[in-house]
Amino acid sequence: MTIPSDAQLREILVDMVTARTQSARLWNLQRQGQVGTVAPIDGHEATIVAAAHALDTEHDWVIPQYREPLALRRYGPEILERFMLYSLGHPAGGHIPDPIRVLPNQISLGTQIPHAVGIAWGMVLRSEPGVALVFFGDGSSSEGDFYEAGNLAGVLNAPVVMVCVNNQWAISTPVHLQTAAESFADKAAGFGIPGVKVDGNDAAAVYDAVDEARKRALAGKGPTLIEAVIYRLGAHTTADDPTRYVPPEDLEAAQRDDPVLRLTSQLRKLGLWDDAAQQETEVEALELLDRAVEDARSAPLAVDALLDHCFSVDTQRLALQRSQLLEARSTETR
């Protein structure tokens, strides 16, 4: 059992508080019409942040679903910068710069899991040390891609860490309608790999599970499926009204187990956290976010950016379309 050090736990809490603070601000920005759809992070902080902290950012890849970016700060400030471009609908939001080993958000549920297996497999082929850690929700686990990827990872013995973030909901669909399996970790048996169920509100437990899975993978022992059990404390997204379907008593129970509150009170007891730390972290989080939004707003955008990066070189048809687009846009501004 590898327990994060006090210093690590403190860093983890900083990232967790940062993520929650920024998520709340983003929600408001969306309500003001300043950014696109937002998927709040509330409840996911311990799982995502602790997992990221168990990784070697230089070698290990993170393949997210869509709720994670604010909690992946450990991979560098570019994650936030690009995520704000993404939230504003700027194309550069998808370009997380080299050498950061984090893929952009995935909207097509489950499709990122095969990508993770391919990356892990590729690292083995290139004799690179490293693992591919992929996040996906309880809902996404119902996609064929999850199973096909888990099965292939098992056969290839690929260094993948599959983290099923079980927040009990997929939009309005509760886990018991998602699967009759007793737990998502049980699905590992079908791939011939270990399945581990962990309290995802316990940062240390998540850290330990990921650390162990990572070490197994690096030792050539193959993939692990980790189920992190949490609760989605917020709405699915800004487009969702969870009061239509989330039983209030369940939500209240979950709120009592809030991962941020839990780690905060733990570290307060250890004397590692206090009101000042909380305030400082929140202030910095907001500053960073606001600056990133500002920067994203003023990011340049070529008049024909729409047509860039489809192919390495324009086809004849794209070249024609580019000249039509440029012509139309020059008329516009004339």
Add this chain to the structure above:
Amino acid sequence: MTIPSDAQLREILVDMVTARTQSARLWNLQRQGQVGTVAPIDGHEATIVAAAHALDTEHDWVIPQYREPLALRRYGPEILERFMLYSLGHPAGGHIPDPIRVLPNQISLGTQIPHAVGIAWGMVLRSEPGVALVFFGDGSSSEGDFYEAGNLAGVLNAPVVMVCVNNQWAISTPVHLQTAAESFADKAAGFGIPGVKVDGNDAAAVYDAVDEARKRALAGKGPTLIEAVIYRLGAHTTADDPTRYVPPEDLEAAQRDDPVLRLTSQLRKLGLWDDAAQQETEVEALELLDRAVEDARSAPLAVDALLDHCFSVDTQRLALQRSQLLEARSTETR
């Protein structure tokens, strides 16, 4: 434990011998260029026949992959008749007539499993007693459809019996490259349903497993995944050369466990089978097959059959195409 009666075992053996005999004849017909690709049944007889005998043909559905038809005789002579039309490439081969509850062959691996779940679900909605039994290979179990269907069946508690026919090979791919799971039955845990591994060369064991799964399903206790472990004794199909990849010693070992020989010697010992029975069964099997091929050869085919049954009524475009086709064909024969 439900053991088939002696009389049932004898019927099962008749169907098994019939299937093997007809399969061999079909192989030869293919070699003579008289029918299309053939997937031999050798090694599959006990599993398919015994499963079919555990069903109530009036109420229970069989959803096959492609290797089963010759062993589904219990569902009526029409199965063979239609299968011969199918083997000759006649469109009517896909029309297994009402009220026979057997779907035509499925070529797109795994896609039949969702169909089975839909049928089972539909029977519940219509308060019909009955189960949907679906066959699929060890190879097909790697398709997302298998997992998505198994998971949905679990959630719906649908009366499905999922029979994974593990013949150790998917064309040239051996089971250990198909999955790292210890057994295909282990995949049931991921659906929250029982998984049963059975010796598929033992007709009585298969009968019992299917019978039990069927009773569970009818009692509203939901689906079961049965893995029937057998060995593909023949080639994948007439287009395949298994000597390129099947280790001869494995094949020899499997031949010693041939399901037809096993049941034959068992019934011989019981005095339920003898050379005369064997000969009579083989002769009848060949007569039936040859007659079915004859009938299929002389089955009528409209000049514009190509365009029938795409839609309930021709669209404008199809009507135009039909007149073009008819015109071209009348020129042809002029």
Add this chain to the structure above:
Amino acid sequence: MADPFESDGVTELTMLQAINETLHAEMARDDRVVVLGEDVARNGGVFRATEGLYEKFGEHRVVDTPISEAVIAGATVGLAIAGLVPVAEIQFLGFSYQAMHQLAGQVARLRYRTQGRYEPSITIRAPFGGGVRTPELHSDSLEAQFANVAGLKVVMPATASDAKGLLASSIRDPDPVLFLEPLRGYRGIRGDVPDNDHLVPLGVARTAREGDDIVIITWSYQVELACRAADSLRSEGLSVRVLDLRSIVPLDIGAITEAVSHCGRAVVVQESCETGGFASEVIATINDGCFWSLEAPVARVSGYDVPYPVGMLEDLYVPDEARIIAAVRRTLESG
């Protein structure tokens, strides 16, 4: 044949309301109709298209499925075989890709491969289309890919009234129908919808604007834009017809031929990228049926040949009134 107890009244509804009402009516009318999909039951659908069905018809006929598009589509095959009339929702058309092997490989072929033994009375509803700043794969216009799948009908209403009439026809149709609902139309399109049972046959195009100089041929939300373009050009004295295809399979070849023969000039508008979009099929159909009437090449207004883009670039990608008007002018000036 008029039922004296029924009104011939109309009610103004959004397209979304029309769809929701039709689902209620069809489920009430035929108890074989079952609705399945992600979040369709307890939540009434992420856009509320299925609102109230679960409360009214219960958990057996209105079913929240796991997030498994392939088995949603695949189960409809089995449900149809068992004698039910499934109406499945794919939450966004882009995720029909996850079900392509069932939709194109199985649903579309059930009748053909069983030579009529089974009736695929299957309707697959899916929203799609641009202009509302959705994430990836929510907006893509994939209709041309499905039009190339023989055996599948592809229905794309442009008005609230047609949404009702075409959806009712689709559900009652014995063939499989992909019923595509424009996201921008859900709340953005409203109009009078007949209160009574209202059926619009599949495969009969609608003249949305009369006109003689040129015809704009299009479908789904782009009909709205084409009509606006026609109206604004009319004020300049140009007589622009708008033909709403309503369904691209079956295609009303007769109506296309008639309109183009009459006007001599045509513009085809689609949201899909240009290459391989359904506009090409319309142009090929014009070439087949009324080449000799053409006084100018047919213009095509499309998305560009890139994946559907992110929010900031959407308005450049999706055809708008200005691009339609420019194409009309260009075509009128040509030749």
Add this chain to the structure above:
Amino acid sequence: MADPFESDGVTELTMLQAINETLHAEMARDDRVVVLGEDVARNGGVFRATEGLYEKFGEHRVVDTPISEAVIAGATVGLAIAGLVPVAEIQFLGFSYQAMHQLAGQVARLRYRTQGRYEPSITIRAPFGGGVRTPELHSDSLEAQFANVAGLKVVMPATASDAKGLLASSIRDPDPVLFLEPLRGYRGIRGDVPDNDHLVPLGVARTAREGDDIVIITWSYQVELACRAADSLRSEGLSVRVLDLRSIVPLDIGAITEAVSHCGRAVVVQESCETGGFASEVIATINDGCFWSLEAPVARVSGYDVPYPVGMLEDLYVPDEARIIAAVRRTLESG
């Protein structure tokens, strides 16, 4: 630039042999190339296209996968991100439907959605096409559906030499390529293939027969039939050009326009069903680029609007020389 140690010799090969040799050469040339798919390693592929690769390059670079088309395609995305050059086989194009969400939704978009951070140097090979009595979904010509997927190149060789030159270019191309191999061509097409490194650029059409009266535009195996038709019509004194598109994305618009402008008449031939087939796009392209040169409507020869049929009906479905010749005559007589 000629390498004095290399020969300029040619060897007569079948298309299958040309493909197999090219895979050997590309794997030898670039150790980032890995081959994956069902039965590609120990069995050398169900058609032997990958024969010998496993023995030569070992189990790490030539991998038998489980029967999971989605993850075969999906893993190529990860492999490319990790810096490899995957060449995946989908055993038959019809089963690319199982992978559509990865091919159309992910592989095709990797460069665009990451704005160039990742190079999708991915090749997906798949056999397809009629005439060899295969079971369901083995023969279907689905190219038009992929052509409507922006970001994917679709390459369809018609000769053994092009199979080599286009496959080598596809593997080396930094964009994702769907490389489609006609089943009838595997052993049915043979010809001289350069022994040396041989690259045919993607997007440059080939004039397979010179001619002035009319041009037949087609791709893949149908080029063979078009050439036979042209040859037999030549003996009657008709000068029929055949344009082999080689790839439908990128499309050689210039070559189409040039050929049609020169000949004034055109026939487009495809194996796909008619509605929404790529022939429509060719016709729309002609309409765009050389409408005024047309002396008659462009004829289309296609499969019918039904699913690809069973063996007994195949020869009626797939275009043959007779149907091509009839369309040429009809077009020459028209106008």
